[in-house]
Amino acid sequence: MYYSVRMRAAQGGDHAAGGRHISGAERLVPPGEAAALAGELVERALGHSRGRADFINITVETVAAQAVRLAPIPAVKTVAVADVAAGRVAALEELVRAGVSTAAAQAGMGALAALPDSMRGAMILCAASGSRLDGNGARGVRVSRMDAADGPALLAALRRRGLANDHVREALVLAAKVAAGPGVTAELCWSDDPEYTAGYVASRLGYCRFAHLKEYGCPVGGRVFFAAPGCDVAALVDYLERQPVLATLADWEE
Structure with missing residues (x-):
């Protein structure tokens, strides 16, 4: 058995009542780790660079071991780019290489760049047309119930x-998790952390x-699937x- 521990934090009240999203985190842990983890996630929400949260929601749910699927962690490559413009050109090229049409890749990039503030979840766009498919507005789709199968091994790698x-x-x-999803072609993301420019x-x-x-x-970031x-x-x-x-390191090469 596992516990799914999820944190959502906002400023100005609950997200559902219009609060501004500050932070979120997901873990899937053995029962003995759930209580300590919940405390760590509250501390994280209170010290986030996007601002101090005044609404923090912690959800803890049991997950049967037999319900858990495994997904391989994709191999990592870092591309050195001089600035944001060069980075976005390179990201567009990588999206096209992954099977996204040029028009859809441009639509996804433009949608993230035009966000007035960070979404709680992700947009789902058609990889051919670039049209939005999820219909969830500013909420988007929140990926949930996930963790590394071996956290220390991932950290060491x-x-x-x-x-x-x-x-x-x-x-x-x-x-x-996303790459193993049914029908997913690619994902584009950059962080809402003001001090973190990578994507x-x-x-x-x-x-x-x-x-x-x-x-x-x-302070604005987001995801497109x-x-x-x-x-x-x-x-x-x-x-x-x-x-x-649970995400595994099985396919990584050292």
Whole structure:
């Protein structure tokens, strides 16, 4: 058995009542770790660089071991880019390489760049047309119930690559779950942390990290999931929000 421990934090009240999203985090842990983890996530919400949360929600639910699926963590590649403009050009090229049309890749990039504030979840766009498929407005689709199958091993592997930070660890776990989703072609993301400018494109081809996908100091970030034409969007959303997944290092090469 596992516990799914989820934190959502906002400023100005509950998200549902219009509060501004501050922070969120997801873990899937053995029963003995749940209480301590809940406390750690509250501390994280209270010290986030986007501001001090005044609404924090912690949800703890049991997950049967037999309900958990495994998903491989994509291999990581870091692309050195001089600035945001170069980073976004390189990210567009990687999206097209992964199977997203040029028009859809541009639509996804433009949608993230135009956000007035960070979304709680991700947009789902058609990988061919670029049209939005999820219909969830500013809420988007929140990926939930996930963790690394072996957290210490993942941290050690990231440390060897000079990437041992929470941003990369959590993004890799999420990217592993998303890439294994039914109908997913690729993912585009950059962080809402004002001090973190990196972003990535992830797909079954790997996790391609770009040093600059937004300007330093910008508090707006988000995600776009590109889905294949004809994808069962309801089934994809159900998988992303409800299917428990542990991300494994099985396919990594040292």
